[in-house]
Amino acid sequence: MPPATTISERAATDIAALASQLRIAVARTARTLRREAGEGITPTLMCALATIEHHGPMTVGALAEHERVTKPTVTRTVHALVDQGLVVRTGDLDDGRVAWLTLSADGRRLVQRVRRRKDEYLARRLRGLEPAEIEALQRAADVLARIEDEA
Amino acid sequence: MPPATTISERAATDIAALASQLRIAVARTARTLRREAGEGITPTLMCALATIEHHGPMTVGALAEHERVTKPTVTRTVHALVDQGLVVRTGDLDDGRVAWLTLSADGRRLVQRVRRRKDEYLARRLRGLEPAEIEALQRAADVLARIEDEA
DNA sequence: TATTGTTATACTCTATAACTATA
DNA sequence: TATAGTTATAGAGTATAACAATA
Numbered sequence: 070m071p072p073a074t075t076i077s078e079r080a081a082t083d084i085a086a087l088a089s090q091l092r093i094a095v096a097r098t099a100r101t102l103r104r105e106a107g108e109g110i111t112p113t114l115m116c117a118l119a120t121i122e123h124h125g126p127m128t129v130g131a132l133a134e135h136e137r138v139t140k141p142t143v144t145r146t147v148h149a150l151v152d153q154g155l156v157v158r159t160g161d162l163d164d165g166r167v168a169w170l171t172l173s174a175d176g177r178r179l180v181q182r183v184r185r186r187k188d189e190y191l192a193r194r195l196r197g198l199e200p201a202e203i204e205a206l207q208r209a210a211d212v213l214a215r216i217e218d219e220a
Numbered sequence: 221m222p223p224a225t226t227i228s229e230r231a232a233t234d235i236a237a238l239a240s241q242l243r244i245a246v247a248r249t250a251r252t253l254r255r256e257a258g259e260g261i262t263p264t265l266m267c268a269l270a271t272i273e274h275h276g277p278m279t280v281g282a283l284a285e286h287e288r289v290t291k292p293t294v295t296r297t298v299h300a301l302v303d304q305g306l307v308v309r310t311g312d313l314d315d316g317r318v319a320w321l322t323l324s325a326d327g328r329r330l331v332q333r334v335r336r337r338k339d340e341y342l343a344r345r346l347r348g349l350e351p352a353e354i355e356a357l358q359r360a361a362d363v364l365a366r367i368e369d370e371a
Numbered sequence: 372t373a374t375t376g377t378t379a380t381a382c383t384c385t386a387t388a389a390c391t392a393t394a
Numbered sequence: 395t396a397t398a399g400t401t402a403t404a405g406a407g408t409a410t411a412a413c414a415a416t417a
Contacts, residue, residue, distance in 0.1 A: 084343050087343075087361065089339045092342050094360075113407060113408095129376060141379095142407070145406095166375040187239075192238075201359075208356035209242075209245075209356050209357050210360075214248075216346070262383065281397090289384085289385070290387080292387085292388095295400055296383095317397065
């Protein structure tokens with residue numbers, strides 16, 4: 070007979086093991102998805118574009134914070150996006166230090182096209198799963214989104 | 221009363237929505253975790269190290285295939301790991317073209333230390349979730365690992 | 372002085388093309 | 395000829411440090 074364990078000890082063990090498995094699974098899945106963007110746009114540019122689309126007009130600093138990169142990195146990213154006509158950069162009228170970023174019509178179309186493409190790729194991989202597995206993934210997506218928002 | 225839908229139509233809609241949410245959640249979680257490696261080692265080197273530890277002795281080509289990068293990239297990565305004394309590179313005795321990669325004792329210790337660190341970080345984020353949420357994440361980790369293996 | 376953003380510089384990761392050595 | 399791996403080269407992403415402009 071195994072030694073008795075309290076509920077909290079059991080839970081702690083389960084969580085540690087889960088953390089390890091989840092970390093590996095998430096890293097590998099993300100890596101695969103990053104390679105599915107296509108459209109000739111890089112993952113970094115695509116991420117920035119998607120963030121601006123989701124948030125609406127943002128400053129350079131806000132984008133840096135959201136993407137968790139430094140401001141010089143965002144400056145570079147935005148430069149590339151503006152060069153490609155995907156983002157419009159406008160100076161703030163009241164505060165001369167601030168620059169506002171918005172999507173151009175081309176940028177908006179591109180975001181939607183790439184998003185559809187990635188979703189279709191992942192959806193192909195999900196087809197054929199059991200309904201219970203689908204539901205588990207749905208709940209997991211919700212939970213992961215929530216704990217990231219709390220970060 | 222809404223129009224009748226077949227089970228497969230319902231499933232297709234659910235899967236498309238799930239794919240989208242899951243993609244975003246996975247990308248964000250992976251990004252956060254990548255920044256938690258610490259120990260002065262980069263995510264790429266750490267990934268290679270973890271793969272070699274998991275698989276046991278591997279050739280350069282096998283590592284490239286597993287990490288889904290090109291062989292020149294692996295050559296570079298391995299060079300860095302050998303320089304840091306984390307990996308040992310040995311020529312095959314029968315086939316002079318082949319190089320075998322294994323972890324050094326330092327490499328093995330580092331993998332374990334970093335792994336523990338990341339797991340603890342994620343585990344902190346998971347504590348406080350409902351038991352049902354934990355279970356959903358556990359199932360999701362299993363499913364994601366499985367569909368990645370099939371890729 | 373503090374804040375917003377940029378420029379300068381350097382390092383890591385990655386790929387493609389061309390190459391060497393071995394089979 | 396084919397295969398395993400390397401070298402050469404170039405491009406993308408990132409950070410830190412130093413700076414400019416504005417508040």
